[in-house]
Amino acid sequence: MTKILDGRAVAKKLNQETKIEIERLKEKGLTPTLAIVRADQNPASIQYEKMASKYMEKLGIQVEYATFPEDVKEEAFLEALDQLNNRPEIHGIIVMQPLPKHIHRVKVAKHISPEKDIDGMHALNLGKIMAEDKEALLPSTVKAVAEMLEYYNIKVKGQTACVVGKSNTVGKPLTVLLMNLDATVINCHTDTKDLKQFTKQADILITATGEIGLITKDHVQNDAVVLDVGFNFKGNKIYGDVVFDEVSKVANAITPVPGGVGSVTTASLARQLALAAEWSQKK
Numbered sequence: 001m002t003k004i005l006d007g008r009a010v011a012k013k014l015n016q017e018t019k020i021e022i023e024r025l026k027e028k029g030l031t032p033t034l035a036i037v038r039a040d041q042n043p044a045s046i047q048y049e050k051m052a053s054k055y056m057e058k059l060g061i062q063v064e065y066a067t068f069p070e071d072v073k074e075e076a077f078l079e080a081l082d083q084l085n086n087r088p089e090i091h092g093i094i095v096m097q098p099l100p101k102h103i104h105r106v107k108v109a110k111h112i113s114p115e116k117d118i119d120g121m122h123a124l125n126l127g128k129i130m131a132e133d134k135e136a137l138l139p140s141t142v143k144a145v146a147e148m149l150e151y152y153n154i155k156v157k158g159q160t161a162c163v164v165g166k167s168n169t170v171g172k173p174l175t176v177l178l179m180n181l182d183a184t185v186i187n188c189h190t191d192t193k194d195l196k197q198f199t200k201q202a203d204i205l206i207t208a209t210g211e212i213g214l215i216t217k218d219h220v221q222n223d224a225v226v227l228d229v230g231f232n233f234k235g236n237k238i239y240g241d242v243v244f245d246e247v248s249k250v251a252n253a254i255t256p257v258p259g260g261v262g263s264v265t266t267a268s269l270a271r272q273l274a275l276a277a278e279w280s281q282k283k
Contacts, residue, residue, distance in 0.1 A: 003152075003253040005227070007144070007263030010151045014267040015059060021274045022060040032061050032277035034118075035084045038096040039068040039077055039103060045096045052094075055266050061273060064090070074103045078111045085113040091280055092118035092273040115280065118272040120173065129176050135279060137272050139169045141229055142177060144264035145206060149181075152253070154204065154225055157182040162202035164188045164195070164215070164241070170208040170229055178204075195219065207241040215242040223252040229261050 022032055034056055036049055053063045066080050084090050093116045095108055109121040117125050120139035128136030138146070149156060161183040165171030175187045186198050190209050199205055199219040207215050208229035220226060230241030240257030248254050255261055 002248045002251055004248075005148060005152055005225075005253050005255045005260060007148065007255065007260045010144075010147050011264045011267035013151060014147055014264065014271055018267070018271045018274050019059050021278065025274070025277055026060065028281075030277060030281065032091050032273050033064065033089055034061055034092045034094065034273055035064045035066060035090050036094055036096065037066045037068075037077075037081065037084070039072050039100055040070045040096070040098075042098075049096060052266055052269070056270055056273070059270050061270060070100050072100075072103075074107065077103055078107060081108065081111040085111075085116060088280070090116065091277040092116050092269075094119050094269065095121070116276060118269055118276055120169075126168065126173055129173050129180070132180050137276065138177070138268075139173055140265045140268045140272070141170045141208070141261065142174045143268035143272065144261050145174060145227060145229065146177060147264055147268060148227060148255070148261060149204075154253070156204065158184075159203040160184045160186070160201050161204040161206065162186040162188060162199050163206050163208070164190075164192075164199065165206075165208035165229070167208065174206065174208070190214070209241050211241055212239045213241075213243050215247060217243070217246040217250050220247050220250050222250050224250075226251045226254040227261055228255050228257050231257065231262060 025032060038045055038049060056063050068077060084093050093112050099105055112122055114122045114124040117137050120137050125137045161178045163171055163175045166189040175185050178185045188195055188198050190211055196219050200221050202224055204225045205220060206227040206229060210230050210232045212232050212234055226242060226247055228240035228242040232239055238258050
């Protein structure tokens with residue numbers, strides 16, 4: 001019978017660990033503090049900001065906001081990030097995305113202090129993954145996948161893993177992370193010719209493209225572990241990359257959407273904020 005990999009159980013365990021760490025830091029007089037930076041009035045961004053704020057506050061994290069109109073000048077937006085970098089009481093910074101078209105993501109990533117970059121945007125943190133540095137702050141979704149694999153005791157070493165997706169936020173860093181865990185990794189994307197020939201080789205298949213229904217049962221070998229990181233809307237319903245009803249009949253284990261990897265991303269941000277606060281004391 002196919003095992004459903006419930007992300008909510010993983011998030012619960014991660015939050016318990018984070019709360020203990022935050023209480024320990026507060027006993028030392030340190031309150032972990034997050035700055036959320038946003039430059040749009042997108043209802044989805046505002047909704048996520050509110051949800052994330054409540055989530056963090058329940059764990060004992062203090063939250064500050066830097067909110068700008070969508071037409072804010074790039075220079076002013078970047079200057080605000082610099083100011084947050086220079087405030088020692090701020091331990092983590094997340095920038096809501098997508099950004100307005102005139103604000104360049106690469107520039108934004110460069111203006112977030114690597115020590116406060118709890119969503120793994122800065123090139124230094126991405127490079128630390130390559131270098132297997134234990135103090136790398138990972139992109140939150142990559143951290144969430146790693147936590148899922150560990151929680152469910154999924155064997156990675158010696159396995160063939162296929163990552164479908166090449167973004168800087170998921171596909172590329174996740175490919176390197178799996179290599180660090182001694183998997184043999186195939187990286188594909190939506191322009192890969194004959195995608196099935198690669199995905200069918202995978203003991204562990206992780207897809208992160210946002211293309212609804214990309215992965216069918218024909219893409220999956222029997223008894224594979226399938227982690228669906230994809231997230232998109234069709235009408236008012238949320239879908240992943242995987243045709244769940246089909247693939248769940250052939251996979252050994254699978255994440256649902258919603259309720260899978262996405263459930264762990266905010267918990268991963270909170271965990272990395274606590275780590276960033278702790279590491280700030282080493283300076």
